[in-house]
Amino acid sequence: MSYDNFETNAIRTQTESSHYKEHSTPLYLTSSFVFDDAEEMRASFSEENDRNIYSRFSNPNTKEFIEKVVQMEGAEAGYAFATGMAAVFSTFAALLISGDHIVSARSVFGSTHTLFIKYFPKWNIETSYFDINNPDEIAPLIKPSTKILYAESPTNPGVDIIDLELLGKIAKKHNLLLVIDNCFATPYIQQPIKFGADLVIHSATKLMDGQGRVLGGVVVGKSELIREIYLFSRNTGPALSPFNAWVLSKSLETLAVRVEKHCENALKVAEFLESHRNIERVKYPFLPSHPQYDIAKKQMKLGGNIIAVEVKGGLEAGKNFLNALKMCSLSANLGDTRTIITHPASTTHSKLSAEEQLSAGITPGLVRISVGLEHISDIIQDINDALMR
Numbered sequence: 001m002s003y004d005n006f007e008t009n010a011i012r013t014q015t016e017s018s019h020y021k022e023h024s025t026p027l028y029l030t031s032s033f034v035f036d037d038a039e040e041m042r043a044s045f046s047e048e049n050d051r052n053i054y055s056r057f058s059n060p061n062t063k064e065f066i067e068k069v070v071q072m073e074g075a076e077a078g079y080a081f082a083t084g085m086a087a088v089f090s091t092f093a094a095l096l097i098s099g100d101h102i103v104s105a106r107s108v109f110g111s112t113h114t115l116f117i118k119y120f121p122k123w124n125i126e127t128s129y130f131d132i133n134n135p136d137e138i139a140p141l142i143k144p145s146t147k148i149l150y151a152e153s154p155t156n157p158g159v160d161i162i163d164l165e166l167l168g169k170i171a172k173k174h175n176l177l178l179v180i181d182n183c184f185a186t187p188y189i190q191q192p193i194k195f196g197a198d199l200v201i202h203s204a205t206k207l208m209d210g211q212g213r214v215l216g217g218v219v220v221g222k223s224e225l226i227r228e229i230y231l232f233s234r235n236t237g238p239a240l241s242p243f244n245a246w247v248l249s250k251s252l253e254t255l256a257v258r259v260e261k262h263c264e265n266a267l268k269v270a271e272f273l274e275s276h277r278n279i280e281r282v283k284y285p286f287l288p289s290h291p292q293y294d295i296a297k298k299q300m301k302l303g304g305n306i307i308a309v310e311v312k313g314g315l316e317a318g319k320n321f322l323n324a325l326k327m328c329s330l331s332a333n334l335g336d337t338r339t340i341i342t343h344p345a346s347t348t349h350s351k352l353s354a355e356e357q358l359s360a361g362i363t364p365g366l367v368r369i370s371v372g373l374e375h376i377s378d379i380i381q382d383i384n385d386a387l388m389r
């Protein structure tokens with residue numbers, strides 16, 4: 001059963017209760033499921049029914065989590081993974097063959113970029129890159145062997161935005177699969193399928209869990225594509241654990257209220273920083289100063305919880321700012337209840353040359369803020385105190 005509203009589906013989509021009539025879906029921590037007789041087992045293996053067989057294939061907790069994300073994204077089907085990267089890798093591996101070509105935005109999540117440049121070439125799958133801020137670069141990169149058009153919006157850590165409707169049109173015109181990593185937006189803010197995406201990927205580790213507890217990933221989209229991804233995954237084994245699925249499904253019940261508050265706090269922090277004398281510039285999708293503000297307003301319900309800021313004084317100033325923080329965490333995660341601040345030039349992107357950093361949008365003083373759910377005045381005070389030291 002599904003409802004017209006996001007919040008209701010997130011809460012009322014539940015695995016059927018057992019004979020105990022529990023109100024909240026229990027944890028089905030079991031590796032396999034039993035059959036009454038040989039005929040029932042045969043019918044289940046030949047998919048004549050949708051019984052659970054083995055938790056690498058499906059499990060009541062993972063099914064519930066997947067069903068919620070399918071409804072949230074307006075998709076037909078989905079499959080859940082142990083991590084976001086397992087979801088990204090399995091999607092490409094299931095759908096591509098040797099000789100296929102990918103066209104991707106240059107600014108994608110670090111490990112996704114590593115798949116493109118280090119691992120996929122081993123299987124003769126090449127990737128060409130376009131600048132996220134220059135979609136005109138896409139069409140000339142497309143070849144007869146191009147199968148997938150890939151992007152994230154907003155991007156990490158630059159918070160750039162790309163027009164999803166335009167990507168949908170390009171994919172359709174050239175008969176490509178459009179695959180969007182929607183992790184930074186969540187389906188509450190943006191639903192890429194509406195704009196023509198064939199598949200949507202999430203690292204559920206971030207805002208979906210939202211409390212920094214578990215890793216997880218999910219892919220949703222067209223049934224026939226999910227079928228291929230499911231068969232690949234059922235045989236290769238990157239499945240989400242029932243425990244993590246149970247945690248994540250409960251987390252989705254509060255996604256709407258959490259994301260609303262994250263975004264409200266983030267907009268306030270962004271506005272505060274825009275007028276701060278120790279800040280060079282601020283990038284946040286819902287600030288009118290963002291270069292793609294109009295596109296953000298068109299395709300996003302809210303601005304998200306990630307802010308990119310350039311601290312005056314470059315690398316040293318960026319590091320000093322982080323060192324002076326008293327409450328905000330220095331951590332690799334994002335989308336947590338706790339505000340997290342990172343300095344890409346000295347951490348995640350430190351192995352790149354200065355030139356490579358710039359082409360990935362990483363300036364020396366760039367700081368990424370994942371605004372949490374602490375009281376807004378405590379967040380702003382900690383950031384301000386650290387900037388004024």
Ligand SMILES: *Cc1c(COP(=O)(O)O)cnc(C)c1O
Nearest residue numbers: 083084085109181183203205216
């Ligand atoms: C974190 C992240 C991933 C990878 O997810 P994991 O759960 O850490 O494997 C992929 N894409 C984006 C945009 C991310 O932020």
